[in-house]
Amino acid sequence: MRFSPERLRIPDQRMKPFIDPEEIWDLIKNTKPDKQRVREVISKSIDKNRLTLEETAVLVNSIGTDLGEEIKQGAKELKEKVYGNRIVLFAPLYVGNRCTNNCQYCGFRTSNMDAIRKTLSDEELIHEVEALEDNGQKRLILVYGEHPEYSPEFIANNVKLVYQVKKGHGEIRRVNINAAPLSIEGFRTVGESGIGTYQIFQETYYPDAYKLYHLGGKKKDFEWRLTALDRAQEAGIDDVGIGALFGLYDWRFEVLGLVRHTNHLEACYDVGPHTISFPRIKDALSLNIDDKFQTSDEDFRKLVPILRLAVPYTGMILTAREAPDVRREVMKYGVSQIDGGTKLELGSYSDSQNEVQNLNREQFKISDSRSLSDVIDELLTNDYVPSFCTSCYRMGRTGEHFMEFSVPGFIKRFCTPNALLTLSEYICDYATESVAEKGWKAIEKNLQKLDPGVLQTTREKIERIKKGERDLYF
């Protein structure tokens, strides 16, 4: 895919830094949000075009005017038009909290002497995966601190092990990673183990704030982190996830930083990020950050629709850091993936004694600790289709977010039927009676949206699932 070039002060070059703070601040300070311009920008996005930095600044600056509501409506329209009502579910699995860095917002940081350090053994990892499979999970993200113990080989072995764990009808079909930036060689090793997305959050795109909060270890190096996903691309991982940790610096700057990162990846590798994450800082053991830039619920509700409009083709991830009511609301504006049944404490999926939140072993506190079943129940009640689909990645259709976005009919031919098939599996294997009842109704309703040929084959596959076959997909 080719995107029109933009006039940027730092030309994009592979593995070279690309953030110019002055450029971003100039745009924030000097872009005027007049009504007509805002409307033009919204329509450009609804017509499925990624916004430029300047256009994103127009939206950011219209916050606080009565145009905020139009931005939300635009994001909602884009989501409904492009993605429909599917929400993909996943769970994070913390493998190890040893860390040589000293990020002032994180409970795993090296100076936190109260943290109880742990790395799951192979046996413990297997137990965790079995427990997650028993709940119905099919997609995991493995999470690590940054430590020599978590070498590319170690991570790759974990990934291979996770794919081998099968319990009953349970299996993990997609393993994503959130771990430290690696060298090209390291990314290659991890990539070869068959991962889905490699996620790395820049935390803050503003170098001075970055310096303030990253006081030790390799993570101190802003540029090593900024260019990490370039190295992943060089190593053949074309499925990468970016993110900013909201609360370290002005949220408007971070939104533009994420867009700048997106257009850098497009310019250098012809492919934007697979996902964008926008975590907000949550309470953690010995949290040490200034709350000057804390992102309020109100600002958070504004920035999600802006991100949706700014990069209309990308997946947007919303995690259990957020409380159910916030999740419920911002989901409408274009979120495509959420976690469900999340536990952050190491070993707590399989060991119920660890279930009580214990900040000594957690990275931070989550605000949505509902079970996967409860999350699915709510999604169904609100007319979403929960999906565990992993088809594109396994069929070699990488860049699926771009395909579902740009290929006419792709969603009706692939995404919706696959969502309904994976939901059928979930109902047959794991659902409570009431979730099953709601689920079958949702399946019937959404089948009606399919074209006759696909409808017939999907119905046949659902019947085969009811008879015990698994992993049927398009």
Ligand code: SAM
């Ligand atoms: N250690 C690796 C790293 O720093 O990139 C990967 C995993 S880290 C455990 C995952 C992400 O959690 C970080 O990138 C950061 O954005 C987020 N995080 C850290 N502390 C947090 C907090 N107190 N509240 C919310 N998110 C936090």
Ligand code: SF4
């Ligand atoms: Fe370590 Fe990552 Fe936490 Fe920083 S955010 S202290 S690198 S685990």
